[in-house]
Amino acid sequence: MLTLRVDADTVSRTRLSPSPASESMAWLKLAAASGRHPVFGDPGPLARASLAHPDVALLADLLPRNGDTYTPDLLTPQPGTGTQRRDLIDEQIAQIEAVAQDDLEEQLFTYTRTHWSRPLRATTIRIAESGRLQRRLANGLARFWRDSLSDGWPELRSILDQDIAHRATAMATHGVGRTLGALHPDIAWTGDAISIAKSWDGEIDATGRDLVFAPSVLGRPGVIIQVDTPGQLVLYYPAQRIGTSRDRRSGNLAEVVGNARAVLLADLETARSTKELATRSGYAPGTISYHLGALHRAGLVTKVRAGRYVLYQRTAQAAGMLDEAGG
Known part of the structure; x- marks a missing residue:
């Protein structure tokens, strides 16, 4: 004691x-x-x-x-x-x-x-x-x-x-x-x-x-x-409430943590540039770049250069995570 x-x-x-x-x-x-x-x-x-x-x-x-x-x-x-x-x-x-x-x-x-x-x-x-x-x-x-x-x-x-x-x-x-x-x-x-x-x-x-x-x-x-x-x-x-039905429905913290990144992944079924994502999401370009960098390091998005732009698109792993979260 x-x-x-x-x-x-x-x-x-x-x-x-x-x-x-x-x-x-x-x-x-x-x-x-x-x-x-x-x-x-x-x-x-x-x-x-x-x-x-x-x-x-x-x-x-x-x-x-x-x-x-x-x-x-x-x-x-x-x-x-x-x-x-x-x-x-x-x-x-x-x-x-x-x-x-x-x-x-x-x-x-x-x-x-x-x-x-x-x-x-x-x-x-x-x-x-x-x-x-x-x-x-x-x-x-x-x-x-x-x-x-x-x-x-x-x-x-x-x-x-x-x-x-x-x-x-x-x-x-x-x-x-x-x-x-x-x-x-x-x-x-x-x-x-x-x-x-x-x-x-x-x-x-x-x-x-x-x-x-x-x-x-x-x-x-x-x-x-x-x-x-x-x-x-x-x-x-x-803390109290951990393990309640609301928390258990989240299943994986990756589905709860990362609203901005979830928005970006959902919009990256088609390859898009940082500028286009900023326009569509309402986030500042710097914020978009930061989150895309983290997603790329994690293997959740790919990037390829197309002329003056770098285009990002979600990977199969990211698509699977979105499907699982939606289910």
């Missing part, structure tokens, strides 16, 4: 927030392991194609595998308060780039050695020791987010926001303690502490610290506690 010792200050600073970085890491782990989400299925070709980028591959190499569970906390910074101009994901990317070298080395060199059954790659160690790893990891997260999750984040965010709204109402009605104790069967509120059912015993002093409860859609169904980065205390729990 793990115990988080809290005080009134902790309770007053407890908040609920989604964590796009954590959702990205969960989706990246599935893509790298050729795994499937129990509700949303296969991460899809866009996520797998993103792994070809060296910074995304470097990020994926720092995720647990072969039964290990430890993920360096620096990859999932505590979500901000939302008062900044930037989006949550931009704030978290900036936090990764700003991680102190001592904290990075402690998590990568000490904690992975303790919790992993495999050693860090020599290349990763060299990059970490050079002080360049923070920027590479931040760039890897930004690239994976753009390639596989950004276009559909509003769909996922709506599920997370509904959970947060439900919990906020419960807090207003029943109080903080009762609401926290109802987040998950493995979480209990004792009055001066939060207990979490774990296979190991421990106590963490959370007095006077910010405590963020983050609902998760793509992560594991259990409860995860994040305490290794100084000043960042996050507890992840499964």
Whole structure:
């Protein structure tokens, strides 16, 4: 049993927030392991194609595998308060780039050695020791987010926001303690502490610290506690509604994530140029070019030059995905 010792200050600073970085890491782990989400299925070709980028591959190499569970906390910074101009994901990317070298080395060199059954790659160690790893990891997260999750984040965010709204109402009605104790069967509120059912015993002093409860859609169904980065205390729990009939009808997250790309694929039965697609869809040419690049890397569109223009057309694989989504 793990115990988080809290005080009134902790309770007053407890908040609920989604964590796009954590959702990205969960989706990246599935893509790298050729795994499937129990509700949303296969991460899809866009996520797998993103792994070809060296910074995304470097990020994926720092995720647990072969039964290990430890993920360096620096990859999932505590979500901000939302008062900044930037989006949550931009704030978290900036936090990764700003991680102190001592904290990075402690998590990568000490904690992975303790919790992993495999050693860090020599290349990763060299990059970490050079002080360049923070920027590479931040760039890897930004690239994976753009390639596989950004276009559909509003769909996922709506599920997370509904959970947060439900919990906020419960807090207003029943109080903080009762609401926290109802987040998950493995979480209990004792009055001066939060207990979490774990296979190991421990106590963490959370007095006077910010405590963020983050609902998760793509992560594991259990409860995860994040305490290794100084000043960042996050507890992840499964959001409600995951696995409802509405979610199961989506079948594959590729059918939910990527509205703009789905529009383009549906219009690419006939070969078209970027300019023509922009006119027909209403998206800016730059947006069209970005999405076509991602679709091409994933093998979902082909491109051929015809005079002054490059013409794009969907592949048989993309046509099959559209047929499956329509069914």
